[in-house]
Every structure is written in structure tokens, then in C-alpha cells.
Amino acid sequence: MHGFKPHKGLLKRVTVTRNGKVKHAKAGQRHRKSLHNSAQNRQLRQHKVSAEVERKRLRKLLNFRIRPDKVRDAEGNVIKAES
Numbered sequence: 001m002h003g004f005k006p007h008k009g010l011l012k013r014v015t016v017t018r019n020g021k022v023k024h025a026k027a028g029q030r031h032r033k034s035l036h037n038s039a040q041n042r043q044l045r046q047h048k049v050s051a052e053v054e055r056k057r058l059r060k061l062l063n064f065r066i067r068p069d070k071v072r073d074a075e076g077n078v079i080k081a082e083s
Contacts, residue, residue, distance in 0.1 A: 004063045006063045022066060023047045023049055
């Protein structure tokens with residue numbers, strides 16, 4: 001039986017940081033940039049960290065350990081994740 005393999009298409013489009021966060025490029029910067037103002041074009045150049053909601057799905061696709069932003073204890077209180 002085959003081992004688990006990461007999703008190759010997703011690996012080409014994202015970067016997993018040392019802390020386990022997933023960074024990706026923002027959409028809307030390929031063509032027709034003249035429709036946006038300068039501030040919006042500058043913001044589109046910055047990479048975005050994926051939302052915590054998507055982490056479970058990305059972890060399955062990438063087969064990496066992706067840490068959540070928020071960790072909860074047994075009582076449901078939010079504990080800040082270690083960096």
C-alpha cells in the first residue's frame with residue numbers, strides 16, 4: 001500500500017513557515033492592475049496567512065504538521081499557541 005503523499009499542486013502554491021502556518025499569494029495581481037489604485041496593488045503584493053478554518057483541510061492535503069493559531073484547554077479557554 002502506498003504511503004501518504006502531499007498534494008503537489010498545492011505545494012507549488014503555498015509555503016509552510018517554521019511555526020506551521022501556511023502562506024499563499026493573494027488573488028487579483030496577474031493582469032488589469034490599472035483598475036486598482038496604488039494602495040490596493042501594494043496590498044496585493046503581500047502574502048497572506050491562511051485562515052484557521054482552512055488549516056484542517058490543508059493539513060490533510062499537505063500531510064504536514066500545521067499548528068493552529070489558538071489552542072484550547074479542557075475547559076475551552078483559549079491558550080496562545082507557542083511560536
